[in-house]
Amino acid sequence: MKKYIFIFVGLCVTIALSCRKLQPAAPADNEVLDGMVDGLSADQKMSFLRGDRAFNNEIFTRETGLGPLFVAASCGACHAGDGKGHPFTTLTRFGQTDSTGNKFMALGAPQLQDRALPGHQPEQVPAGATFSKFLPPANTGMGFLEAVPDATLMAMADPDDADGDGISGVVNWVELKEYVQPVEGSILRGGKCTGRFGKKAGAHDLFQQTAGAYNQDMGITSVYEPRDVYTGQNIAPEVSEQTILDVVFYLRTLKAPLQRNAADADVMRGKELFLNAGCGKCHTPELTTGNSPIAPLAKVKIYPYTDMLLHDMGPGLDDGYTEGTATTAEWRTPALWGLGLSKNSQGGKYFLLHDGRAHSIADAILLHGGEATKSRNNFEALTETDKALMLVFLESL
Amino acid sequence: MRKILILTLCSLAMNAGAQIDPTLLKRKQQDTTGMLMNMDAVYNRPFLSVAKMPVSLGGYLEANWQHLGTDGVTEGHQFQMRRTTLFIASGLEHRLKFLSEIEFEDGTKEINIEFAALDMEIHPLLNLRGGIVMNPIGAFNQNHDGPRWEFIDRPTSATQMLPATWSNVGFGMYGKQYKKDWAFAWEAYLTNGFDDRIINNADGRTLLPASKLNPNRFEESFNGVPMVTAKTAVRNRRIGEVGLSYMGGVYNKFQEDGFTIDQKRYVHVYAIDANTTIPRTQTALTAEWAFVRVDVPATYSQQYGSAQQGGFIDIVQPVYKRPLFGFDKSVVNIACRLEYLDWNKGTFAQTGGNIADEFISIVPAISWRPGSQTVFRLNYRYNMQTDLLGNPPARTAGFQAGFSSYF
Numbered sequence: 069m070k071k072y073i074f075i076f077v078g079l080c081v082t083i084a085l086s087c088r089k090l091q092p093a094a095p096a097d098n099e100v101l102d103g104m105v106d107g108l109s110a111d112q113k114m115s116f117l118r119g120d121r122a123f124n125n126e127i128f129t130r131e132t133g134l135g136p137l138f139v140a141a142s143c144g145a146c147h148a149g150d151g152k153g154h155p156f157t158t159l160t161r162f163g164q165t166d167s168t169g170n171k172f173m174a175l176g177a178p179q180l181q182d183r184a185l186p187g188h189q190p191e192q193v194p195a196g197a198t199f200s201k202f203l204p205p206a207n208t209g210m211g212f213l214e215a216v217p218d219a220t221l222m223a224m225a226d227p228d229d230a231d232g233d234g235i236s237g238v239v240n241w242v243e244l245k246e247y248v249q250p251v252e253g254s255i256l257r258g259g260k261c262t263g264r265f266g267k268k269a270g271a272h273d274l275f276q277q278t279a280g281a282y283n284q285d286m287g288i289t290s291v292y293e294p295r296d297v298y299t300g301q302n303i304a305p306e307v308s309e310q311t312i313l314d315v316v317f318y319l320r321t322l323k324a325p326l327q328r329n330a331a332d333a334d335v336m337r338g339k340e341l342f343l344n345a346g347c348g349k350c351h352t353p354e355l356t357t358g359n360s361p362i363a364p365l366a367k368v369k370i371y372p373y374t375d376m377l378l379h380d381m382g383p384g385l386d387d388g389y390t391e392g393t394a395t396t397a398e399w400r401t402p403a404l405w406g407l408g409l410s411k412n413s414q415g416g417k418y419f420l421l422h423d424g425r426a427h428s429i430a431d432a433i434l435l436h437g438g439e440a441t442k443s444r445n446n447f448e449a450l451t452e453t454d455k456a457l458m459l460v461f462l463e464s465l
Numbered sequence: 466m467r468k469i470l471i472l473t474l475c476s477l478a479m480n481a482g483a484q485i486d487p488t489l490l491k492r493k494q495q496d497t498t499g500m501l502m503n504m505d506a507v508y509n510r511p512f513l514s515v516a517k518m519p520v521s522l523g524g525y526l527e528a529n530w531q532h533l534g535t536d537g538v539t540e541g542h543q544f545q546m547r548r549t550t551l552f553i554a555s556g557l558e559h560r561l562k563f564l565s566e567i568e569f570e571d572g573t574k575e576i577n578i579e580f581a582a583l584d585m586e587i588h589p590l591l592n593l594r595g596g597i598v599m600n601p602i603g604a605f606n607q608n609h610d611g612p613r614w615e616f617i618d619r620p621t622s623a624t625q626m627l628p629a630t631w632s633n634v635g636f637g638m639y640g641k642q643y644k645k646d647w648a649f650a651w652e653a654y655l656t657n658g659f660d661d662r663i664i665n666n667a668d669g670r671t672l673l674p675a676s677k678l679n680p681n682r683f684e685e686s687f688n689g690v691p692m693v694t695a696k697t698a699v700r701n702r703r704i705g706e707v708g709l710s711y712m713g714g715v716y717n718k719f720q721e722d723g724f725t726i727d728q729k730r731y732v733h734v735y736a737i738d739a740n741t742t743i744p745r746t747q748t749a750l751t752a753e754w755a756f757v758r759v760d761v762p763a764t765y766s767q768q769y770g771s772a773q774q775g776g777f778i779d780i781v782q783p784v785y786k787r788p789l790f791g792f793d794k795s796v797v798n799i800a801c802r803l804e805y806l807d808w809n810k811g812t813f814a815q816t817g818g819n820i821a822d823e824f825i826s827i828v829p830a831i832s833w834r835p836g837s838q839t840v841f842r843l844n845y846r847y848n849m850q851t852d853l854l855g856n857p858p859a860r861t862a863g864f865q866a867g868f869s870s871y872f
Contacts, residue, residue: 079843083864087532087863088534088539090845091534091862092534092535092860092861092862093537094537094538095536095537127666128667129666129667138766140768141669141766145669145853149856154816154854155816156767156813156815156816156853156854158815183764183765183766184764186664186717186730186762186765187727188764190764412857413856414854414856415856417818
């Protein structure tokens with residue numbers, strides 16, 4: 069009998085001591101995209117967590133306001149693990165071809181709601197409207213990008229290619245929604261503000277991006293975007309003001325992606341090749357943020373590999389659709405930080421460029437045109453070994 | 466008035482005294498012929514009868530501790546009162562009997578009447594049943610009592626893909642026939658069915674159990690079309706039991722005030738279950754596999770899948786059948802449950818790639834049964850759940866320990 073009592077007590081003690089050790093460990097910080105920036109207060113952490121739950125866990129239904137026309141039923145459906153999206157939730161924008169505005173607003177523009185609750189029919193792109201498909205972007209580090217001063221963007225812009233390197237870089241000037249206040253230090257031109265979020269840099273800040281996404285992607289109205297995309301009428305808010313604010317705070321305070329193996333010789337050599345090829349002229353490696361009401365975001369160096377400006381990418385990437393003052397061939401330089409982790413949010417495969425047409429980083433480089441033609445040619449001219457090193461570097465981001 | 470009150474209290478006190486006198490409590494003999502089938506589970510319980518009262522009582526209780534973590538995040542030590550279930554049965558007349566099962570889950574968070582039906586035997590091959598019945602889909606739904614299982618969690622495929630415990634109001638028939646070592650059984654019911662919550666829910670996937678949230682489902686059918694549930698099973702005393710079952714019907718509201726608002730959309734569920742005991746080693750194997758097909762509108766989101774499949778297999782090996790701690794009929798088992806579930810079987814329209822949303826679980830276990838009606842369980846659970854896109858899975862693991870016992 070004593071033997072069994074000893075076995076029983078021993079088993080209990082072993083389990084008590086090992087219950088944490090036999091559980092899956094947290095992945096390393098640089099292996100995942102989600103996680104909050106360091107240095108938030110306890111109150112800010114709670115706001116982050118509320119936003120996290122609303123963003124990743126709240127799935128809308130008919131009863132909670134979904135649709136009846138929509139693209140996705142939750143924020144997390146488009147941004148799994150806060151990473152890049154998958155063609156499953158590609159957004160289709162249509163109707164605008166130049167800076168004079170969208171002529172198809174009365175027909176559901178700018179975004180196609182291509183799904184519908186049972187009993188309803190989803191939208192179709194109206195005849196005569198050009199369109200472009202936008203793959204949902206990664207969310208991480210966006211608070212830092214928002215905190216980069218307009219003056220920095222203006223300093224990087226070279227609309228007339230004054231330095232003669234074939235790369236211009238222009239700001240997209242966008243009209244502000246009435247609920248959006250220009251961020252501190254904003255530069256206005258003709259009543260318009262700088263755009264920096266979205267494939268065409270069509271949104272000024274994360275607040276506009278978030279309220280717009282609830283409305284256009286999920287058919288959810290708020291006090292900020294009260295127009296129902298189905299009826300075209302203003303209706304009662306379907307998501308609370310506080311939830312929108314929490315989600316905006318969550319997006320602002322998601323950490324910046326962390327590079328892996330930055331000190332590795334191959335990675336360092338790849339970075340050198342990347343810069344020598346001229347890729348860094350648009351994919352600016354380093355920026356410094358300005359003032360921010362969120363202390364950890366203020367006045368810090370970041371490594372996003374973007375200038376947040378519009379560049380003409382040539383006819384191959386010209387879908388005939390645009391936003392703001394961008395031309396149809398112009399695209400905002402996407403940040404490259406987190407690029408190597410994209411596969412982990414895209415189902416194990418790469419879907420790159422604005423519509424996911426590139427299935428590898430090399431494919432994406434080779435599809436660059438317009439202002440990026442010279443850099444693409446430089447990449448093509450590299451030896452296979454050097455190409456591989458550049459890709460190793462890009463995978464490390 | 467005072468006299469009436471005193472007399473009532475005295476009467477209650479005498480009854481209370483009678484209730485705690487163990488000599489008056491009789492445990493109903495359970496069938497040990499080896500010919501009982503899953504469909505018999507509802508009546509094959511250790512009921513207690515009091516003196517000559519025509520009512521038998523019973524129930525079971527489950528409580529546990531667990532410490533689980535998902536990818537480095539844990540909720541710490543959790544003590545849980547999973548469920549308390551009460552059974553009341555009575556024989557009203559010859560071949561007429563009634564049984565009800567009321568379950569309190571997670572304390573009083575959920576209180577459900579899981580079964581409340583009147584049975585009338587016309588012939589062993591033809592019995593009538595009406596009331597709140599447990600739809601005979603798979604085996605677990607009818608045979609779900611905690612003390613019968615070596616695992617603290619119920620099978621995911623049975624409770625989250627299939628909606629065990631799934632009961633509905635309706636009527637039906639069943640029957641059973643014995644011939645030597647063989648038993649053949651059948652069941653068929655018409656009941657209320659599912660509703661459109663199965664593809665319109667906050668879980669973001671096709672989920673049959675979401676219909677359990679409809680508070681009116683015991684009062685009215687969502688669409689007026691009966692759901693059909695049918696099962697047939699065969700058992701051999703030496704080999705074991707195999708069952709085939711089907712459940713299906715219209716799940717959406719296709720008419721409102723006489724106007725057609727949508728086409729009829731169907732849900733079909735097919736299940737196969739089996740159990741056996743290998744005579745030489747006394748290893749018990751229990752398995753269930755089910756397929757779900759749902760007519761999801763093509764214009765709705767593929768997030769809500771039109772096909773699901775999944776199941777589990779339990780392997781239980783007695784390793785120590787000797788008296789232990791003074792319990793003469795003590796048995797120690799080692800066991801393992803393997804589970805697989807594909808929540809969304811299909812491919813993305815946009816890429817042709819596989820829609821993932823898959824669940825895999827392995828649960829090694831040790832159990833100790835001091836008697837046949839009580840089990841103490843120690844489980845280690847390891848789950849992997851991929852999202853819709855097939856990204857690296859969320860991994861959950863940890864220990865669970867607890868007991869489940871009839872009373």
